[in-house]
Amino acid sequence: MIGIIDYDAGNLRSVEKTLNSLGEETVITRDREEILRADKVVLPGVGAFGDAMEKLRQFGLVDVIREIADSGKPFLGICLGLQLLFDSSEESPGVDGLGICKGQILRIPDKEGLKIPHMGWNSLTFDHPGRLFAGIPEESYVYFVHSYYLRAADPGIVTASTQYSVNIHASIEQGNVFACQFHPEKSSQVGLAILKNFIAL
Numbered sequence: 001m002i003g004i005i006d007y008d009a010g011n012l013r014s015v016e017k018t019l020n021s022l023g024e025e026t027v028i029t030r031d032r033e034e035i036l037r038a039d040k041v042v043l044p045g046v047g048a049f050g051d052a053m054e055k056l057r058q059f060g061l062v063d064v065i066r067e068i069a070d071s072g073k074p075f076l077g078i079c080l081g082l083q084l085l086f087d088s089s090e091e092s093p094g095v096d097g098l099g100i101c102k103g104q105i106l107r108i109p110d111k112e113g114l115k116i117p118h119m120g121w122n123s124l125t126f127d128h129p130g131r132l133f134a135g136i137p138e139e140s141y142v143y144f145v146h147s148y149y150l151r152a153a154d155p156g157i158v159t160a161s162t163q164y165s166v167n168i169h170a171s172i173e174q175g176n177v178f179a180c181q182f183h184p185e186k187s188s189q190v191g192l193a194i195l196k197n198f199i200a201l
Contacts, residue, residue, distance in 0.1 A: 002199075003038030005065070006030045007055040009080060010046035011183070018185040022192065024199060030059045040198070041068050044185075045080030046145070049105065050092030052080055062098065069100045069177050074201040077179035082150060082172070085179055091148050101174050102153035108146075111165040117147040122162040122170075122182075130159025130173045132180070132197050142170075142180075142187040142194075150181060 002019055004012055006028045016026050019042075027034060035041060043065065045052060056062050068075050077085050086097050089105035097105075108116050121141045126133060144162070150169040152158050160171035162182075171180045178198065184191035 001038050002026045003035045003041045004028045005035065005041065005043045005061060007045070007052065007059055007061055009044065009052060009055070011044045011079065011185075015042060015044040015078065015185045018192070018195065019199075022195060022199060030061060032060065032064045035061075035064050035068065038073075040074040040076070040201070041065075042076045042078065043081035043084065044078040045084070047080055048091060049080070049083055049089035049097070049148070050095040052084055053092070053095050053097065056084070056098075065098060066100060072176050074198065075177050076198050077177075078185070079146060079181060079183055082179035082181050083148060085177065086150060086152075089148060100177060101157065101172060101179075103169075104151050104153075105148045106151055108149055108168075109165050114165050116165075117145060118164045119145045122164060124160040124162055124170055126160055127158045128156065128173075130171060130178075131201065132171060132173065132178055132194050133159060134197050136190060136193055136197075140190045142182040142184065142190055144170075144182045146181060 083105045086103045123139045157172045157174045158169045162170045184194040
């Protein structure tokens with residue numbers, strides 16, 4: 001059973017549908033006990049950093065996410081779900097993130113010829129071997145939708161990067177905690193392979 005954390009963010013249903021298509025039983029929930037019973041947990045999301053942190057606090061989800069991160073149970077953050085794992089975001093000054101991983105979320109710098117938000121397919125380079133990318137060739141393309149990007153404090157946790165105006169830390173792995181700035185559920189066969197690797201952990 002994969003628990004998908006419900007905090008009124010966008011994109012939960014598309015993640016659920018994709019995991020179901022891979023044969024996984026899922027539950028979208030904000031119930032603490034149900035989340036803790038799940039074999040794996042996913043924190044998807046599309047939206048604003050500050051609003052999302054407010055919702056996580058309102059629904060009492062901050063502590064249970066930290067508990068999952070400490071438990072050794074596989075945990076996957078997707079898009080906004082990646083950003084929330086870190087300390088803070090320029091999108092919402094003064095709002096603390098979950099602080100499970102160390103680093104900042106910064107606005108993608110303006111650059112002539114590039115639109116922000118960054119919406120589209122970009123290729124990945126692999127900074128370090130990542131279990132999510134087992135069997136996936138470097139330079140594979142995945143789908144991004146975001147205006148803010150991760151700069152991890154510890155480059156050692158970064159498994160994949162991409163270039164869009166700046167070097168973007170696109171995926172991280174820290175123990176049992178995994179996260180992708182891109183959307184594996186919208187990234188065709190490469191994305192399905194990444195999710196299968198997560199399921200197999």
